[in-house]
Amino acid sequence: MSEQTEATPAKGGVGWKRFSLALLPALGAAGALVAMTAQGSIAASFAVSGQNFKVSADTLEGTGFAQFGEIATGADDSAHPVALSVVDDATLTNLCQSVLMDTPVGEVTLLVNAGDGDTPVTADNLVIDVEQLRGDAVFTEMQIGRDASTLENASGETGQPGGFGQQAETVTITDLEQTAWAVNAGTFNLSGLSLSVEPGQHECF
Numbered sequence: 001m002s003e004q005t006e007a008t009p010a011k012g013g014v015g016w017k018r019f020s021l022a023l024l025p026a027l028g029a030a031g032a033l034v035a036m037t038a039q040g041s042i043a044a045s046f047a048v049s050g051q052n053f054k055v056s057a058d059t060l061e062g063t064g065f066a067q068f069g070e071i072a073t074g075a076d077d078s079a080h081p082v083a084l085s086v087v088d089d090a091t092l093t094n095l096c097q098s099v100l101m102d103t104p105v106g107e108v109t110l111l112v113n114a115g116d117g118d119t120p121v122t123a124d125n126l127v128i129d130v131e132q133l134r135g136d137a138v139f140t141e142m143q144i145g146r147d148a149s150t151l152e153n154a155s156g157e158t159g160q161p162g163g164f165g166q167q168a169e170t171v172t173i174t175d176l177e178q179t180a181w182a183v184n185a186g187t188f189n190l191s192g193l194s195l196s197v198e199p200g201q202h203e204c205f
Helices: 016-038
Strands: 053-073 079-093 095-103 106-114 121-140 143-147 164-184 187-189 194-199
Touching: 053 121, 079 164
Parallel strands: none
Antiparallel strands: 053 079, 053 095, 053 164, 079 121, 095 106, 106 194, 121 164, 121 187, 143 164
């Protein structure tokens, strides 16, 4: 259709055809990420993107917990100090993940929701590069200040000799809100998965 005959959006409206075309690459990448994560195909180490994202859950319950300082590195060699948190087996209820994206038609939010209802999200060998975390937490058999290279509770994940580390047999966090640079898992079962792209800011918290 020529420019002369193409319909013009009403004043104050949005060119949704252009909007959807601009979002196709980002949406396709997000869908691939969810599929790869669910199948356990993501490597334990990868270059992080240039932006962090938010994750929330009503509850996170896990066994085999370890945490130590680490650096998340981008493809441009940017470095982001994080607390690498490892949980051998995790169960999450009412999981939400959000990331803001700049597009040619403005800022949009990619939202992923799962585990709402009687079937929670489950994950094994869950590894999170945490920048910030809030919530009410209960740990059992907690060890704080252990050398990061000697941690043994979670999947053999350890830090550098002399580094600060902590571990616990179990962890329960309610009203979880965290900002992260990366999440990967051996298996991620996302029950009731819903993925959407919303114009504007609609983050998990």
